[in-house]
Amino acid sequence: xxxxxxxxxxxxxxxxxxxxALFRRGAYQEAQETLWxxxxxxxxxxxxxxxxxQTYRETKNFQExxxxxxxxxxxTAKPAGLAQDLIFxxxxxxxxxxxxxxxxxxxxxxxxxxxxxxRAHELLAFNFSTRNLREEAVEKFRAALALAPEQxxxxxxxxxxxxxxxxxxxxxxxxxxxxELEPGYGEAYTLQGxxxxxLGEPGRAAESLERGVALTRQIRRRDEWPxxxxxxxxxxxxxxxxxxxxxxxxxxxxxxxxxxxxxxxRALCRLNRNDEARTYLERALALDDRDPLPYLELGAMLLKxxxxxxxxxxxxxxxxxxxxxxxxxxxxFDAR
Amino acid sequence: xxxSASLAGLALLAAVELPRNPGVxxxxxxxxxxxxxxxxxxxxxxxxIIETMGSGVGTIDFDGDGYLDLFLVQGGETPAFRPxxxxxxxxxxxxxxxxxxxxxxxxxxxxxxxxxxxxxxGDYDGDGFxxxxxxxxxxxxxxxxxxxGAFQDVTGRAGVAGEGAFSTSAGWFDxxxxxxxxLLVLRYMSWSWESEIRCGGEQPERRTYCDPIxxxxxxxxxxxxNGDGAFTDVTRQAxxxxxxxKGLGLALADFNNDSWTDIFIANDGTPSKLYFNRKNGTFEDxxxxxxxxxxxxxxxxxxxxxxxxxxxxxxxxxxxxxxxDHQLHRxxxxxxNETFQDATVPAGLGGLNLLSGFGCKFLDxxxxxxxxxxxxxxxxxxxxxxxRSQVRYAEPKRVYWNxxxxxxxxxxxxxxxxxxxxxxxxxLAVADLxxxxxxEIVVSNNGGPPELYRNRRPLxxxxxxxxxxxxxxxxxxxxxxxxxxxxDHRATDQVKGGASYLGTGDLRAYFGLGSRRSVDRAExxxxxxxxxxxxxxAAGKIHTLIEGQGRAPExx
Numbered sequence: 002x003x004x005x006x007x008x009x010x011x012x013x014x015x016x017x018x019x020x021x022a023l024f025r026r027g028a029y030q031e032a033q034e035t036l037w038x039x040x041x042x043x044x045x046x047x048x049x050x051x052x053x054x055q056t057y058r059e060t061k062n063f064q065e066x067x068x069x070x071x072x073x074x075x076x077t078a079k080p081a082g083l084a085q086d087l088i089f090x091x092x093x094x095x096x097x098x099x100x101x102x103x104x105x106x107x108x109x110x111x112x113x114x115x116x117x118x119x120r121a122h123e124l125l126a127f128n129f130s131t132r133n134l135r136e137e138a139v140e141k142f143r144a145a146l147a148l149a150p151e152q153x154x155x156x157x158x159x160x161x162x163x164x165x166x167x168x169x170x171x172x173x174x175x176x177x178x179x180x181e182l183e184p185g186y187g188e189a190y191t192l193q194g195x196x197x198x199x200l201g202e203p204g205r206a207a208e209s210l211e212r213g214v215a216l217t218r219q220i221r222r223r224d225e226w227p228x229x230x231x232x233x234x235x236x237x238x239x240x241x242x243x244x245x246x247x248x249x250x251x252x253x254x255x256x257x258x259x260x261x262x263x264x265x266x267r268a269l270c271r272l273n274r275n276d277e278a279r280t281y282l283e284r285a286l287a288l289d290d291r292d293p294l295p296y297l298e299l300g301a302m303l304l305k306x307x308x309x310x311x312x313x314x315x316x317x318x319x320x321x322x323x324x325x326x327x328x329x330x331x332x333x334f335d336a337r
Numbered sequence: 338x339x340x341s342a343s344l345a346g347l348a349l350l351a352a353v354e355l356p357r358n359p360g361v362x363x364x365x366x367x368x369x370x371x372x373x374x375x376x377x378x379x380x381x382x383x384x385x386i387i388e389t390m391g392s393g394v395g396t397i398d399f400d401g402d403g404y405l406d407l408f409l410v411q412g413g414e415t416p417a418f419r420p421x422x423x424x425x426x427x428x429x430x431x432x433x434x435x436x437x438x439x440x441x442x443x444x445x446x447x448x449x450x451x452x453x454x455x456x457x458x459g460d461y462d463g464d465g466f467x468x469x470x471x472x473x474x475x476x477x478x479x480x481x482x483x484x485x486g487a488f489q490d491v492t493g494r495a496g497v498a499g500e501g502a503f504s505t506s507a508g509w510f511d512x513x514x515x516x517x518x519x520l521l522v523l524r525y526m527s528w529s530w531e532s533e534i535r536c537g538g539e540q541p542e543r544r545t546y547c548d549p550i551x552x553x554x555x556x557x558x559x560x561x562x563n564g565d566g567a568f569t570d571v572t573r574q575a576x577x578x579x580x581x582x583k584g585l586g587l588a589l590a591d592f593n594n595d596s597w598t599d600i601f602i603a604n605d606g607t608p609s610k611l612y613f614n615r616k617n618g619t620f621e622d623x624x625x626x627x628x629x630x631x632x633x634x635x636x637x638x639x640x641x642x643x644x645x646x647x648x649x650x651x652x653x654x655x656x657x658x659x660x661x662d663h664q665l666h667r668x669x670x671x672x673x674n675e676t677f678q679d680a681t682v683p684a685g686l687g688g689l690n691l692l693s694g695f696g697c698k699f700l701d702x703x704x705x706x707x708x709x710x711x712x713x714x715x716x717x718x719x720x721x722x723x724x725r726s727q728v729r730y731a732e733p734k735r736v737y738w739n740x741x742x743x744x745x746x747x748x749x750x751x752x753x754x755x756x757x758x759x760x761x762x763x764x765l766a767v768a769d770l771x772x773x774x775x776x777e778i779v780v781s782n783n784g785g786p787p788e789l790y791r792n793r794r795p796l797x798x799x800x801x802x803x804x805x806x807x808x809x810x811x812x813x814x815x816x817x818x819x820x821x822x823x824x825d826h827r828a829t830d831q832v833k834g835g836a837s838y839l840g841t842g843d844l845r846a847y848f849g850l851g852s853r854r855s856v857d858r859a860e861x862x863x864x865x866x867x868x869x870x871x872x873x874x875a876a877g878k879i880h881t882l883i884e885g886q887g888r889a890p891e892x893x
Contacts, residue, residue: 167663168727169689201688237633237682267633294635301625316625320608323635327550327606 013042017049024052025185027222029059040086041073048152050086051120054093055154066094085111089120101128119149123158135166153183160192169199187216191227198234206234214247225251225258232264241271259289267298275302293322359703359738360797363753363778367789371436374409374427378784379452380719381417385533386546387452387474387503388415389717390525390585393696393764393839394781397428397458397467399444399482403879404431405768405843407779409787410471413452416530426453426471435771435791446488451476455764455839459509460812461518461562467813470497472504472522472839475529481566497560497568503528508835510589510598511811512575513618514865517562518811521577521835523584523602524555537720545718549605549639554581557602576612576619583607586643589835590654591818593675596866598816601629603640603658613675627676629656629669638664639693642765642838646699646708647829648739652820654831655680659694659712659838662721662728666694666712666735668745685744692732693717696765696838700776702752704798704849706826707739713780713838715761731759734780753790760785768843772879774800776847781840799850799876803859805832808884809867816864819846823853823876850876860890 017039023032033056092107126141142159156179163172194210210231235244266281285295300315392410425447429437466482480488537545560568586603597614608630612620624630639661653671669677699708737745764781778790805814815834869887
């Protein structure tokens with residue numbers, strides 16, 4: 002029996018156990034249903050509501066989650082602990098829907114009820130991070146970790162935050178801790194690989210990224226990002242041919258991935274397979290016309306090939322998008 | 338010689354222990370040498386961006402005695418900073434005994450009160466005396482060397498003041514190969530005291546200098562030398578007009594080996610520019626096709642300093658460009674077809690970079706024949722630490738040793754403790770100031786005294802210094818290409834009138850020869866393409882090669 006599930010009956014314990022197992026296997030929709038049963042029965046361990054929240058990150062049916070919450074709230078009798086879980090879930094779903102004020106209000110309420118609720122600290126960290134209050138976010142992650150140092154997810158999220166603000170050694174340390182706690186944490190290996198790449202350690206980066214890919218494949222989670230991260234490293238190292246199978250699988254897993262098309266186009270372009278590269282880059286643009294990178298790659302390729310008019314036009318679009326993104330970034334940082 | 342790998346050589350190398358570092362020890366002798374100068378950056382709570390960007394240093398043999406003198410650019414008065422006495426640039430005459438004497442007032446080059454940024458030395462009127470251009474805001478100045486130890490301010494007559502512009506790096510070159518030096522001047526942005534904006538946090542200690550993205554750009558200016566003491570602004574006709582420019586560093590060099598000088602401009606946060614000279618008075622912007630405009634990941638990095646040299650000795654000039662922290666200082670390898678490959682990562686320069694680079698130079702520290710790298714660093718924000726805990730305003734230098742196999746090794750900690758001292762460094766000039774074959778490095782520091790690095794160890798290799806004198810070509814031979822052959826050692830360089838950041842260095846070409854005791858042949862390709870040959874040049878000497886006095890080379 003899982004620790005913390007004892008407050009509810011045996012069925013609840015089974016739901017909790019099964020829900021977690023489904024989550025780890027990447028069966029998020031099924032995990033969501035099972036974890037709802039687990040949480041609704043009043044599981045004492047806060048991490049099940051936390052896992053439930055994470056299923057929404059994957060399935061993205063946030064609005065549906067809110068409606069379900071509303072229905073639950075309207076029920077008169079609720080098991081002990083459920084009220085707090087529901088408020089936390091509300092905070093999470095509002096955060097994902099971009100309503101940071103509502104999310105923060107729910108989480109503040111949660112913390113007023115129980116200042117030791119690490120999930121609320123973590124989620125407040127997300128809120129701060131999204132609003133670019135990086136230092137405050139770090140503080141909140143640390144508060145969450147002080148209460149729940151055994152939670153690999155929180156270490157991982159702190160590592161992501163550090164990575165996003167170029168605090169690479171700290172990111173590496175935090176992701177290392179996450180992996181210590183959960184050696185099968187595929188996303189953490191990918192982040193670890195990206196950290197090593199930033200540190201100029203391509204060998205170690207490749208090792209971690211490869212492990213991230215292997216774990217993703219193992220759980221049959223059709224997430225193209227580990228593949229793309231590894232392929233990008235290989236491309237930056239000049240191993241264009243080696244990157245192709247990874248990119249092929251990324252496209253198989255997500256045929257609508259603009260980034261996968263972009264990287265495939267870029268690799269093929271470096272291999273002088275320009276006609277094929279062009280097809281992939283054009284598709285990348287069709288899938289996401291706000292991503293500047295395919296404009297640059299295709300524009301430069303066309304210029305070199307003598308198609309100056311379209312090449313220049315694509316580059317002008319690239320420059321406009323690049324400037325816009327740079328301005329947004331500076332506005333957020335308000336400093337270099 | 339580390340790895341000029343003939344098979345016979347490899348067998349020998351297996352038995353001989355290779356050096357682990359360049360075997361140099363640099364000490365800062367600026368104070369001992371009499372360089373009594375302190376840059377005034379006018380730092381204020383108003384955070385005028387100009388406060389943190391300067392200033393430059395460069396060499397100029399103003400008295401023609403064969404020993405390079407030093408010119409240090411000074412800041413200036415601002416609306417928030419009124420110095421007790423007017424600030425002046427400083428010209429230091431080389432006393433030929435390791436010391437310098439300040440001769441600013443006698444030379445008349447102290448400036449006009451503008452906020453100084455950079456300098457460029459070149460004999461624009463071909464009279465045999467090197468002239469001086471000093472950039473700054475709100476105007477730049479041209480000083481004509483009268484040949485008697487004094488200079489005349491000829492800015493107005495020459496028409497190169499750039500009134501109202503925030504001018505940064507400048508360089509002399511003969512873009513139309515008419516034998517007269519023309520002038521390229523970069524502008525950082527469209528800016529004025531009145532237009533300064535507020536950035537950073539609300540609290541005074543969180544206020545920062547603004548990111549250049551907040552300011553409109555400004556085009557560089559190309560001034561063609563009319564030959565009568567005046568210049569004509571030909572920026573637009575030449576195809577160089579770029580109102581989005583945020584130019585800080587430039588490299589004027591021939592990147593496609595056609596004997597016509599091309600232009601690389603490092604822009605801060607906007608794409609770098611590479612213009613190829615099309616031999617008809619115009620340039621073609623090939624930045625994107627060449628792969629140097631943006632990074633491969635589509636970023637326009639904060640370009641600061643730049644230098645060009647043939648680091649892999651394939652006969653084609655490569656590029657090194659410095660950027661801000663958390664970006665990379667990039668090495669671009671010339672593909673010999675007007676494109677470049679970003680070789681930063683393969684060269685071992687791709688690790689996490691916490692330093693913001695400004696002045697940079699390729700230089701052969703140990704005369705082994707492979708150009709090494711030196712960068713002067715220092716952040717832009719004086720309170721960067723409160724935003725990025727790992728980054729500091731004052732930073733150490735970086736010295737990278739060329740291993741001769743396409744890779745560099747960071748040897749900063751092995752070239753003397755001085756290089757690791759944190760400073761807010763900006764300008765960087767390299768020259769053999771005492772003509773002893775060991776290269777000196779001069780660094781200008783924002784808000785501080787300069788550094789003069791001298792190698793106090795004996796050089797363990799041979800060298801040769803070649804001073805070119807043009808006759809039909811411009812007198813400084815700027816734009817000439819040299820290729821030397823010493824046994825199996827072949828190397829190429831060019832006389833460059835602009836590189837690094839805010840300053841120019843030794844116009845003489847320095848070649849490390851390893852253990853070789855002479856140069857078998859030195860071929861000079863003068864601007865425009867005429868070739869001449871010299872044979873049998875002894876190592877350990879400075880040779881003057883005058884246009885028209887060499888032999889005709891063999892037909893290729």
